[in-house]
Amino acid sequence: MVAISGSLKNNPDLKKLLFILIALPLIGHAQWNWQLVNAHYGELPPSVEVYRTNDSIAGKPNIAYYVKANLSDAILEFRSDTTYKRRFTPDQFYQKLSAPLVILNTSFFSFTTHQNLNMMMDQGKMTAYNFHTIPGKGKDTLKYRHPLVATLGISPKGMADVAWTFTDSTKSVPWASQTPMPLILNESIRFTHREVMAPLEKWKMQTAVSGGPVLVQNGQVQVTNNEEWKFAGKAIDDRHPRSAMGYTADGQLILLVIEGRYPGKAEGATLTQTAEMLASLGCVEGLNLDGGGSSCMLVNGKETIQPSDKEGQRAVPGVFYIRRKKN
Numbered sequence: 574m575v576a577i578s579g580s581l582k583n584n585p586d587l588k589k590l591l592f593i594l595i596a597l598p599l600i601g602h603a604q605w606n607w608q609l610v611n612a613h614y615g616e617l618p619p620s621v622e623v624y625r626t627n628d629s630i631a632g633k634p635n636i637a638y639y640v641k642a643n644l645s646d647a648i649l650e651f652r653s654d655t656t657y658k659r660r661f662t663p664d665q666f667y668q669k670l671s672a673p674l675v676i677l678n679t680s681f682f683s684f685t686t687h688q689n690l691n692m693m694m695d696q697g698k699m700t701a702y703n704f705h706t707i708p709g710k711g712k713d714t715l716k717y718r719h720p721l722v723a724t725l726g727i728s729p730k731g732m733a734d735v736a737w738t739f740t741d742s743t744k745s746v747p748w749a750s751q752t753p754m755p756l757i758l759n760e761s762i763r764f765t766h767r768e769v770m771a772p773l774e775k776w777k778m779q780t781a782v783s784g785g786p787v788l789v790q791n792g793q794v795q796v797t798n799n800e801e802w803k804f805a806g807k808a809i810d811d812r813h814p815r816s817a818m819g820y821t822a823d824g825q826l827i828l829l830v831i832e833g834r835y836p837g838k839a840e841g842a843t844l845t846q847t848a849e850m851l852a853s854l855g856c857v858e859g860l861n862l863d864g865g866g867s868s869c870m871l872v873n874g875k876e877t878i879q880p881s882d883k884e885g886q887r888a889v890p891g892v893f894y895i896r897r898k899k900n
Contacts, residue, residue: 819859
């Protein structure tokens with residue numbers, strides 16, 4: 574140690590090298606300081622906590638919130654809700670659902686038909702189905718891509734799971750893979766679960782919401798954008814408002830929202846940065862949900878992040894929510 578110390582004093586290049594070697598293990602493992610802000614959101618059960626940070630993301634201004642809820646709390650219900658041929662703002666869902674504790678936007682959707690493009694389940698029943706066929710472009714104009722869809726489910730026993738799902742509107746239960754599958758590219762507009770490279774298993778969940786891509790697997794950042802064909806080209810690196818979900822090894826559900834599109838105040842996050850935030854919160858698995866102007870989370874009817882659309886909250890066809898069980 575004495576010899577090294579002496580060398581450092583007389584060798585600035587060696588000092589720089591040593592700093593890099595020390596810093597390397599920390600790169601990609603950013604930490605944020607989170608403040609408990611339950612007091613700003615009215616009465617909440619002890620098992621539900623709300624946190625906020627304004628620590629920067631890669632040097633850019635940031636505002637983010639997350640809700641942590643204990644999946645094993647017997648007084649809580651973890652549910653989803655959808656609309657039919659129309660969309661509601663989160664405020665409207667809050668009124669419709671008789672003032673739940675938490676509401677979070679979920680799946681991607683069509684602006685023209687108002688239809689969810691990803692599967693949803695509530696009380697064990699399918700309420701929306703995946704779109705598995707994406708028309709090709711360029712050299713693949715006459716072909717179609719058929720991906721599985723990232724989904725977070727909660728079992729009747731309160732166990733969370735993230736899987737890649739296939740749905741068929743004629744079937745009451747989805748199929749799922751616990752590992753990402755390469756998407757299928759062919760000339761057929763039709764696609765069945767039997768065409769997937771590995772066998773799929775029936776996935777019996779009480780509640781489920783989808784989006785994509787998966788962001789965290791086995792506690793590590795692993796973004797499966799290529800397998801799910803969610804964002805083309807370099808869009809994965811664009812900064813936007815984000816909504817995401819995950820769960821921890823000790824049974825805590827994490828609902829995360831990141832504010833964005835407000836230069837100098839909150840500039841949003843890339844998919845990888847969102848994944849890093851989920852992983853830093855201890856998520857074993859996690860997935861991205863519809864972001865941008867759709868990102869919104871209410872706690873006791875009060876907004877956390879400020880939605881980025883100038884009109885305010887965007888109307889969406891589906892939400893995830895937490896409420897106290899009715900007596």
